[in-house]
Amino acid sequence: MANLRGFVEYGKLECDDRAAEICFQAALSFAEHAGLPEGRFVGNALYDLLVYGVALKEYENRGFSPAIAVNSFVQNSWVTAQVTALKKMLEYGKTGGCVCE
Numbered sequence: 001m002a003n004l005r006g007f008v009e010y011g012k013l014e015c016d017d018r019a020a021e022i023c024f025q026a027a028l029s030f031a032e033h034a035g036l037p038e039g040r041f042v043g044n045a046l047y048d049l050l051v052y053g054v055a056l057k058e059y060e061n062r063g064f065s066p067a068i069a070v071n072s073f074v075q076n077s078w079v080t081a082q083v084t085a086l087k088k089m090l091e092y093g094k095t096g097g098c099v100c101e
Contacts, residue, residue, distance in 0.1 A: 001042050002028070002051040010052040011059060020059060027055035034083045040090060050082040 007024045008015070028038060031051055041047035057079075 002038070002048040006048065007052050007055050011056045013059070019062060020055075023055045023058040024051070026058055027051045027053075030054050031083075034087075036083065036086050036090070041086065044086075044089075046082065046089075047086055050079070050086065053082070054079060 002024075004021055004024050007013075007027075008020060011020070013020055028051060031047070031054070032038065036047065036050075038047075
């Protein structure tokens with residue numbers, strides 16, 4: 001399950017500073033608002049990767065500069081593909097290790 005410690009390790013960050021925590025929480029909110037409730041993807045590595053990827057993108061883009069905008073399209077395409085795949089899993093009831101009710 002995605003968590004702050006996992007994000008810090010995934011991103012090879014020095015420590016879990018406040019900026020890392022904010023970016024991680026924002027990524028969880030992003031996933032929820034994209035229709036991917038956290039509790040439905042317990043133990044799903046694809047969900048964890050999406051959350052960590054979005055959080056790291058935000059963490060690395062602190063203090064945004066125009067040079068970063070060039071890579072933005074590629075990053076957003078990756079996020080869109082991940083969200084689509086996870087939504088298909090929800091649609092077919094195969095969320096991998098989820099606690100289904």
